[in-house]
Amino acid sequence: MNSNKFIYLCITVLLLVFLTACGTDVESILNTDNEEVELEYMIVDGGEVVLPLTPFNTLNPLLTSNLSYYYFSKLIFEGLFEFSENIEPVPQLAEAYNIVNDGSTILVKLREDAYWHDGEKFTSEDVFFTINVLLNSNVETAYNSLSNTTTNIANSRVIDDYNIEVNFSDSSSNNLDLLTFPIIASHKFAANNIKTSYSKALQLENYTPVGTGPFKFESFDKHKNISLKANENYRFGKPSIENVLGKVLDNEELFITAYEAGQINITPVRGTDWDKYKENPRIRALEYVSNDFDFLGFNYDNPIFSGENGVIIRKAINYAIDRQEIIQKTFLGHATQVDVPLHPNSYLLSEAANKYGYNPTASKELLDRANIFDRDGDGVIEDESGNKMSFRLTTNPSNLYRHRVAEMIRDDLMEIGIELVFDFNTSYERVKSLEQKNAEWDLLISKLKSGDYDIALLGWQLSFVPDLYSMYHSSQIGFNNFIKYNNANMDELLMEADLSYRREKKLSSYDKLQKYIVDELPYISLYFRNKAILIDNTIVGQLTPNVSNPYKGLESCIIVLKLD
Template sequence: MRGLRIKALIILLIMSIATIGCVDSNLSGDNNGKTNEEEKNYEPEYGGEIAIPISPIDTINPLLNKNESLYNFYNLVYEGLFTFNESHDVENVLVDSYKIENEGRTINIKLKDNVKWHDGENLTASDVKFTIDVLKYAARNSLYRDILNQYYNSIRPENIEHILSLKIVDEKNITIDFDRSYSNALESLTFPILPEHQFTNDAGESSYKEILDQKDDYTPIGTGPYKFVKYEKQKFIELESNDNWWREKPYIDTVIGKILEEDVELTSFNARNVDLARVSGRDWEKYADNKNTKIYEYVTNNYEFLGFNFRNKIFQEKEGKTLRKAIAYGINTKNIIEKNYMGHATESDLPLLHESWLRNEDETKYQYNPDKSKDLLKKAGFVDSDKDGILETPSGEKLEFNLLTNSYNSLRTDTADMIIEDLKKIGISVIPDYSNKDEDKASNEQIESDWETVISKTRSGKFDMVLIGWGLSEIPDLSFAFHSQKINDGTNFIAYNNPKMDELLVSAFNAEDREAKKEKYSEIQNILLEDLPYVGLLFRNDALLIDNRVKGDINPREYDLYTDVYKWFIPKELQNDPSNENDGTEEQE
């Protein structure tokens, strides 16, 4: 439980929003999910069962859920009006069509005609209104508001509160009004829709409180590809395929969510007690030679960067910008990815999700070029007067900075060590403000205390440079990091202040349509690359390990690990005995 509490703390402190990233085009599909020998071609067939790990949960009520693994599992049961595609743009799910009007303040939505709840009732506009009313009620209630703040998806008070009102036009048409021109209006409607009739009494009255109070006796009813069968507390959740799903019947008949402690998930996968496991870090290459396993690597929303403290005069004005650019050209990010991340990361200058529709381009501007770094420093007047290899300012101050990061994150400390070596080569001395400690031997208390120290130092400005990360949201808004009003809030801890950036961030938030939003983000990117408040490094890659008997179009994303699960299948010959395909091979330990 302490590990879960630490994770929740980190999510809150670094503004992780549930998030979920898209798949890198050169990582996805059959080329990524591979084994050592050529695989037999199978045709999709119906039947079979897969087991998916779920970390321990307090409740199976989706609105009271703070569990990331249950959120991904429930994507099989529930659907929203919209979801995110591989470009992090919204696409219709339960919506047949929509129209944005009234300068971005109003969305007219027509629902699909052929959608039914798992109990056979039709999806109607009343269900959408009921769901939104429940969320608005929860956002105003202090007890539920705290829960929504930690939700892994778009159900967050700041998103829901922009919904001003909802009018039912008829059974399939609704009009949603927002309190302002709101460019993330569609993105904010990705939460799961709930059936009003499930929470309506004999008098025909529906209750917000009833759904929010159902912690233990909740029965999930959705519109998705799988429907709830039973829940055995702290053991498993069983789902079966929805034969009447509006899209098409899933191939796999049964999905079992096995509730496991996080530290035994991989052990259970190795023993083939579950059919998949999510892995992070650097060590999943050991599965590459395992014939029982396929590896599906994808780009996460976890963004790593080097931030500067703009309270320090040396990082200000024209000379400060030149210094920041020299540092950017002086860091060998590709080397960091190859040697520290074992290739399992994706280089990025910008804190915009990989392959996002809002990006101008995915190419990085500041490629490693130490000669260019030295030339920029020389032109800015930094010289090595003592001939000791460390440059000085025109006033005689050494280019010497401290670098803060969290000691018990070996990926970060190892990256910081490499940055220190890179910058030394261009005449900048960097002193580590961390200890290289064995993360595996650290107690939860040590890890938590260390992270709290990092947060305290960044928010109080007690650093020169900091190596840290954000868990970026699928709902784009960079104001938290770069708007001057967020300096006092602590999320703009680098104290970056650019009036033009402030203006653009507000304009992007209030854009009247999708085209205007993209135009504003194009200008924001240009300023970020010119001002360099961060030296952007990379997005971390994770992987989904899947038992090789599971076939099909497997394409995990950060936002939805089980994207297109209805296309997965298990060949008939492997449905009863998962060992048939790989007789004689050893298990990966």
Template sequence: MKGLLRLSSAIALAAMMATTAIPAFTAPARAATLSGGFDVGPGGFQGNFNPLAATGGFTWLSVYFEPLVTYDEKLEKVVGQLASSYEVSPDQTTYTFKLADAKWHDGKPFTAKDAKFTIELAKNAKTGSVLAARLNAVSSAEAKDDKTLVIKLSAPSASLMDALTKVMMLPEHALSQIPADQLAKNSWWSTAPIGTGPFKFSKYVTDQYVELAANTDYRGGKPALEKIINRYFANPAAAIAALRAGEIQFTYVDSNDLKAFNDNKDFRVIEGNSFVVNYLGFNHDSPIWKDIRVRQAVMYAINRDAIIQSLYGGAAKPANCAYIADQVVPAGIETYAYDPEKARQLLKEAGWDQINGDKPITLLTYYTTPLAANVMAAVQAMLAQVGINVTPRAVDTPTYNSIVLNPTPDIAQFQMVYAGLQNGPDPGSINVGLNEKQIPPAGPNVARVRMPVLTSALDAALSETDAAKRSARYQEVCKVMNKELPWGPLWVAKRYGVASAKLKDFIWTPAPGGGPYQAHPEKWAIAE
């Protein structure tokens, strides 16, 4: 009972910290304007409109930038976007893309030279690209003619097409004169970006909103809306208040906010899998996590079922590796059921008093929602009950990235992270967070995981091009993760959005990172 009281107190304290302040904003008086909180939730990048550096926010970015290929709205298959078709060579090392007839927002034609230029930017880590590690297999990109792009690989890669869905095409004529190492933070992204999508950049008002205007020359037809506005909010509660007041027509919501919209005919609740595993990342450069018994103790100390039921309202599933999809989770793996006594015993056997004792451990996260605060408080309370003293620290995403992606970080700033990484639609996407070849600055393996057996399993899965054998390969990855615990996997939650009932032909999918996927923004409309 004492433990439950401590947990309840911690959760209540975190909940009290939420605010509902709504930033000052005056919406344009146009019936054909859709306003939304498109970047409220994990991964939103306020003021950063550079798709090379984006790990989220694709719901918004893909309204004006477009990739060669994207997922369909159900996230089941890859389909053409700026590529009208593509072919793969028998040895699966050459991909030939035929490009659609498209124009940049400044009227210049989109060509294979632009596509080649973009692929090369995305492969170059000096540009600040978070995609470089995912494109390692690309040996060259060639513009065979204006409408034909050829990508050659050094070895077959079953995850190439998934990676290409994140590579938004960029204009060579506008960016080629900017040095690679100056591109990431160049003012172009927030003052004059141009894409090929159905809406084009109009203006950005710092910390308030971004406005896009209809691209009347869009190849898919003139958009139904005149403008789309992305509002920024201090927190999800402020966005929900704006939605209920009719100031915006769409926003993300957490599962514990649904009661305000269920059974309300004025709104439509959209539900789907997030494909994001939330985990506790042990910084393997910190000596306190070297003994696997300590990492096991963390898992046994956390009552994941209680958190899922009480905080997520049941809208999540426990994860015991990086995956929860049936086809890639083998039978018989350890479930790490809640067992605080076992956690205490493991810590005693490992000599925790000598390793760290009650010294505070910084638990860093970029999740700043009230739900996340409650989760962190719960985890903190549960770990404290077995003798592990963690101090949560929530920061914005750019600050988080600057800390964890630093090639020589201060270990004291993050001995653990509470984070998320997508485990689908393609399971290969998890590789960048666990493969020892992706330790910063080479990639985003922020936990500095160095496990040869895990790297070998990931490499084997990534190179497996036989679809019938891929699931078995990823089951091996799951087994290694479950046994060795490079992370402390927690759960995969469902994700929710709420749209005004007045929106017509509006497509939003709870995709990892916000997409991209086929959403057809040119068809979005608002009923009078």
């Protein structure tokens, strides 16, 4: 970590309170038990923070499919809106907005104090140009996969320099969420005709990033690093950290190696074993809930899962699974139990969505009331027609976590007389060739499409934009609704939620929808996995990583070194 200048300060307990409020592990920095003493500190005026990147093919934020650069580019570029820690769109380059035309049009008032890094004013022409560039692009990008960015935008119209109208193809309640894509500077792509301008904005090579964010692009050494510098004209003030360097490493496995060697200052953690760094005075781990969601899906072509008894069986299975034990033993406590496929921090999450806990007694009572019990003494329960509660479970055999979870679920269900038979390769190999992994994945997809399974243990990386419609609606059978779930009441509630564009109505609609989901249980929601970043303890400030931005708040941080 470099610095240009050191300022020596005496910091009292008052500053300890400030640092604590900023989420800093002050005790490990100060090595004090909050005694009323003055301590001498060195605050780095400037300094550099190094972040890891994997190899990527473009600096263009609209085209990148590389997740590490996707997050890094948020230091350079901003959107009209960004996602809060509650996964709610909040203004960023927008100042205010109004939803009209029954939700199919959003009028956006822009901030007037935002400037591009080259000094030009940010205006509605930039938003208009960016939207048209996106509409002319058919490239799958990180923004599309995580935010479904432009799937519903029809067109836009400039009203004046700081007001723009954005029109959508329908009145979806998620239209505001779509306006989180990065805005690019239209004047950087000026050409004799508009199609040439769009082509220039969509180029992969020789792209020079110009944004409105807290850090501006300085240089790029392909396959080595990208250098950013603090934006001295940033509307919220120049960041204290002078330089941010993105260091390109061959793969994510090398992130931790580089971090432990002191080559980078912040890194995401693969896996779940970051607690081992607790005793290291250099390191803090900041944990957050990811968008990686695991669940059990049922094959509704199997009549045993349909009707009233089908609901009872699904509820009994849910009560019988000790998800907290799975979370503790498989993920070392780093996952968050849920009963619906909505992020645990989401502003849309209802109190009604927390219904099921581990309760095998409740499972047995449900099954008894449905006259499902062990009729022949073999340990496996049967229904009144003699159908045994023995089901084939499939999953991705290349995923060690799923192996462990499958084994624990099997053992839990056997306690209530439900047998799971593994229909996947149970001989896990830690090292597999890409060809092996692809073959196993193709086989799993083939089983799901053909309905050659009973229960599937799977995971989704959910979009930041809530999309329960694609999971549950009958029109999505053959697509994301691979379980072939078909329920008219669910369809109606999904449509209501999708059309509730006013915030209060949306909250009410999602509350009703979640109540129905936890009562009907089309899928059994298991948990969202947690992630973490490791950060040098010398980086102090309101760094609050979340699912949409692990570097959220870096621009407000400072570098503090204790004087020996």
